[in-house]
Amino acid sequence: MSAILNTYNRKKISFKRGKGSFLYDSNGKRYLDFVQGIAVNCLGHSHAYLNKAIQKQSKKLWHVSNAFIIPEQEKLAKRLKEKTFADYVFFQNSGAEATEAAIKFARRYFYSKGQKRKNRILCINNSFHGRTLATIFASNSKKMTEGFYPKVDGFDHFNFGDHKGLEKAITSRTAAIMVETILGEGGIKLIPDVCLKGLRTLCNKKKILLILDEVQCGIGRSGKFFAFEHAKIRPDIVPIAKGIGGGFPIGAVLVNKKVASGMKPGTHGSTFGGNPLAMSAGNAVMDIMFKKGFLNNVKKNGEYFIKELNKLRERYPNIIKEVRGKGLLVGLCLQKEQKNFIHQLFVNKLLSIRAAENVVRLLPPLNVSKKEINLALNVINKVCENYR
Numbered sequence: 001m002s003a004i005l006n007t008y009n010r011k012k013i014s015f016k017r018g019k020g021s022f023l024y025d026s027n028g029k030r031y032l033d034f035v036q037g038i039a040v041n042c043l044g045h046s047h048a049y050l051n052k053a054i055q056k057q058s059k060k061l062w063h064v065s066n067a068f069i070i071p072e073q074e075k076l077a078k079r080l081k082e083k084t085f086a087d088y089v090f091f092q093n094s095g096a097e098a099t100e101a102a103i104k105f106a107r108r109y110f111y112s113k114g115q116k117r118k119n120r121i122l123c124i125n126n127s128f129h130g131r132t133l134a135t136i137f138a139s140n141s142k143k144m145t146e147g148f149y150p151k152v153d154g155f156d157h158f159n160f161g162d163h164k165g166l167e168k169a170i171t172s173r174t175a176a177i178m179v180e181t182i183l184g185e186g187g188i189k190l191i192p193d194v195c196l197k198g199l200r201t202l203c204n205k206k207k208i209l210l211i212l213d214e215v216q217c218g219i220g221r222s223g224k225f226f227a228f229e230h231a232k233i234r235p236d237i238v239p240i241a242k243g244i245g246g247g248f249p250i251g252a253v254l255v256n257k258k259v260a261s262g263m264k265p266g267t268h269g270s271t272f273g274g275n276p277l278a279m280s281a282g283n284a285v286m287d288i289m290f291k292k293g294f295l296n297n298v299k300k301n302g303e304y305f306i307k308e309l310n311k312l313r314e315r316y317p318n319i320i321k322e323v324r325g326k327g328l329l330v331g332l333c334l335q336k337e338q339k340n341f342i343h344q345l346f347v348n349k350l351l352s353i354r355a356a357e358n359v360v361r362l363l364p365p366l367n368v369s370k371k372e373i374n375l376a377l378n379v380i381n382k383v384c385e386n387y388r
């Protein structure tokens, strides 16, 4: 009997080591890993450059506290500022912490301007912003909130794609709209670029803030560093996590000047956030991701993968209903419940993970090769062929 609290339906397998796109179990069997820690290992397993960066830093200094200046943190913040809309960055350790801080920063901005009742956040029903008390009630899915009442107040909701519902839900008390640029757990649902532009315009008109949760779709996953860059808009607050540490836990919130003006020493903090060891991983990821051609390659491989998956959809319309995604954030939306399909992929040594709406999520590392994508396509084809 496991001593681990029973909160996960775990597959009865464990892995000994990983290299790039592959994992090896205790019998030495090789699996093509298109989960990658749920879009965390953006450079695959055991990447030599990341290994070296962490090893080097681990011999110098791990942790000191944000009571002191941390040069590695300054460096990563500066790079994020240079490459994105952001003027300032706050570092943490996970996605939920980042989204929760994003909510705090939005509220604090209006508080600091004397608008103390402007503190409600408008979110999409059945989205995913994390598992803390506040973020489950922001996400508003029954599966996540059941048994965890009383409700954390301060969130209003609209349905995905419901423009009228969104406009109606905005009140004088709305401080911000918070959405995932691409809904991950919710089923790889893209918000079209024109709607993202519309969201920005709407927020400007209503004088409220736009928070785009890029914890899953950010850090190169969509083929650009941030998914909202495709729509050429600038949000006010962006929580990130998953990919930024390449497997090392890092969360962060990026904000513009305006939002930053609401914060001052003592208003927020994190013990572990931004420690030198974590930052060495983040800086190493940035080194690689901004090498010439890296992001373009994600885009190219993603387009190829989605195009080929659509061919399989045409061949097996009774199994595959729709192919969703952008870049290497890919979802196969099946006609029926996806559990057995995921198991059959597993039997054929391809690892994938579920999302809502019968979706099988495929999250290769961003440096996946075309050969490995073809390997996955062959497995998916084989499973479809024998599926009933």
Ligand SMILES: *Cc1c(COP(=O)(O)O)cnc(C)c1O
Residues within 6 Å of the ligand: 093, 094, 095, 096, 097, 099, 128, 129, 130, 131, 180, 184, 185, 213, 214, 215, 216, 217, 241, 242
């Ligand atoms: C995974 C995820 C989170 C939560 O991240 P944790 O590190 O698990 O706390 C928040 N938002 C989105 C969009 C995510 O995909």
